[in-house]
Amino acid sequence: MGPGPSPVHPRVLRAMSTPLVGHLDPAFVELMDDVQDLLRYTFRTENQWTIPVSGTGSAAMEAAFGNVVEPGDTVLVPTNGYFGGRMASMVERAGGEVVEVDAPWGEPLDPAAVQDAFDTHQPDVFGFVHAETSTGVLQPNVPELTDIAHSHDALVVADTVTSLGGVELKVDEWDVDVAYSGAQKCLSCPPGASPLTLNDRAMEKVLSREEESRSWYLDLSLLEGYWGEERSYHHTAPITNVYALREALRLVAEEGIEERWARHERVAGALKAGVEAMGLEMNAPDEYWLPSLNAVRVPEGVDDGAVIDHVLEKYDLEIASGLGDLEGDIFRIGCMGHGARAENVTLLLGALADALE
Ligand code: PLP
8 A cells, every 4th residue: 555556456467477479469459459448448538559568657748748849849847846856857868948837846736836937938848747656746727727737828738646546637638738647546456567658748748859859768749659550569568467458458458447436435535534534634625535546644743654663564565655845744645456355444444553653
């Protein structure tokens, strides 16, 4: 119940022991189609350009920024958590100029601040984190943010690493141009093949770049050869991770995406009610509580490290401490994918109560 990787479903573990076939084998090509369709279902998108990027969430993140950002572009990134900082580093490496929209760690972006930042800087691209794993904050008002960006002709890149498959996310309806994610959070899959989707508007920009992407490996105009119609060799796909991802996504489809969002909210809601009944306080107000990552304030005078160690050693249960501006202030308790089950909440609440005694 940490910030990820989350517990992997036994069916996904079993899929990983499937014998390998070649990355151009007809059976694998069929499986690639399945994965792309299932990813579209999970992202709630019709985007043709929907693929698993070889590598962890940061690879999908770098594929997003490294292709959409051209040298000289101005890119607006948030300062309200750890991953906005990573966006800034990637943008700089892609030759972009970073400008920031501020909000304190532990709070979402205010659309008015985003509007101001657009009026001041006229950015070409706007990146935001839908579910900030470092603070347990869900960014509300996504359609409002994408409207602001599009009225300034900017593209929107959403970090959905801790939301995809666990928290309501509607890429097409919310008009998000690019979204990337990871496999090891609410999809409960080992890290290694990471979801990415781009709409035609974003892909048009990628395919008409004057300067080629600085990364050969993550260049989407080259990856198109493998994941597009041609199915020609680019690099050897991580076959086992793609098997795993397909099985994890099948589980999402079998459950139904909306029911899965509802389960996360229900189970994490029980966790939240339990910690509050113990006299603990959630860090985020209800309007932007993130069910997949629950930030609980460390009570006055309690050593967070000692609680985390106790819970791990005595109960074999992982929770995490805060990061950056929230270091020492919060516990981060994941409730993701196969981990989002009632029995885990019961175990967690008992363990936490014991550790705080
Ligand atoms: N973005 C967010 C919100 C994350 O939580 C993470 C990982 O925890 C990443 C990006 C990077 O993903 P990875 O660690 O899989 O490279």
